[in-house]
Amino acid sequence: MIGKLTGTLLEKNPPEVLLDCHGVGYEVNVPMSTFYNLPAVGERVSLLTQFIVREDAQLLYGFATAQERQAFRELIKISGVGPRTALSILSGMGVADLAQAITLQEAGRLVKVPGIGKKTAERLLLELKGKLGADIGAVRGAANSDAQADILQALLALGYNDKEAAAALKALPAEVGVSEGIKMALKALAK
Template sequence: MIGRLKGELLEKHPPQLVLDVHGVGYEIDASMNTFYRLPNVGGTVTLHTHMVVREDAQLLYGFYERSERSLFRTLIKVNGVGPKLALTILSGISVNEFVQSVQHQDTAALVRLPGVGKKTAERLIIEMKDKLQDFQFADADEFTLTDDLGSAPQVTLTDHRGEAESALVALGYKPVQATKAVAQAEKALGVGSTSEELIRASLKSMVQG
C-alpha cells in the first residue's frame, strides 16, 4: 500500500491533483481542506495517502495532515459511507468541527453536508462517538473554513468560476446548488477570485446554511 508521497505538484483541479514522484505522475483525490494547504503548481509537497483497490480501479486519496487521513479511514468504516462521501464530508467540515459535532450529537451540522441525510448523520454519531473519544486533532484548527480567505494558495486557471462549480459537483452538490453558491461567492469576493477562494467561500456558505 502507498501511505506517503512526496513530489512536485504538477496539476490541481479540485478535487483532484497530480503529483510527480521521481517521474511518475500520481493522480490523487484530496479534500478541499487539503487543497487549501497546497503550494503553487511546481512546488514540492508531502501527502499522507490512503489507497483503495477495487476490481475496476486503484484510487489514491491524499491528505496534508495525518489527522485528516485518520478521520477518513474511520469514516469509511461506517456502514454506508464510502471514500467519495468521506472526502466530501472532509471538504465541508474541519477535523475539529466534525469531532465536536459527533461528540455533541449535533445532527444539524452534519445534514448540511452533501450526501448526508438524517439517517446517515445519526449513524455517524452512533458508530463514531466511541471511536473519536481519544481522537487526536492538534493540528485541526488549521483546517477550519472560517480562516481568512486571502490565505488560500493562488493558482492559475482559465475559468475560475467553472472550475469551482465542477469541484462542488464532484464533491456531491447538485449543479444548481453549485452554480448558485459560486455566483454568490463571486459577488461577495469580487471578480478575479481564484477557484479555491470561490470553493472555500461557497462551501462555507452552504455548510453554515
C-alpha cells in the same frame, strides 16, 4: 500500501491533484481543506495517503495531516460511507469541527454537508461516538464544560456558523456562566 507521497505538484483540478514523484505521476484525490493549503503548481508537496483498491479501480486519497487521514479511515469503516462520501464530509467540515459535532451529537451540522442525509448523519454520530475524538485527540474548538456547550449551541441556533461560534467561544473566560457567556460572545461577534 502507499502511505506517503512527496514530489512536485503538476496539476490542481479539485478535488484531484497530479503529483510527480521521480517521474511517476500519481493522481490523488484530496479534501478541499487540503486542496486550499497546497502550494503553487511546480512546488514540492508531501501528502499522507490512503490507497483503496476496488473491483474497478485503484484510488489514492491524500491528506495534509495525520488527523485528516485518520478521520477518513474511521469514516470509510462505516456502512454506507464510501471514500467519496468521506472526502465530501472532510471537504465540508474540518476534522476538529467533525469531532466536535460527534462529541456534541449534532446531526444538524452533518446534514449541511452535501450528500449526507439525516439517517447517514445519525449513523455517523452513533458509530463514531468515542472513536473519532479519542483517535484524533482533543477537539480544538470543543466546549470544555457544560456551560460552554450550551453557549456554543445558542450561537449556532442564532445562525452563526461553526467557525464564528468556535472563535467566540475561545475568547471567553474558562469558567463563564451560560447567560453571561452568550452576552459576551454576541458582543464579540458584533464587532
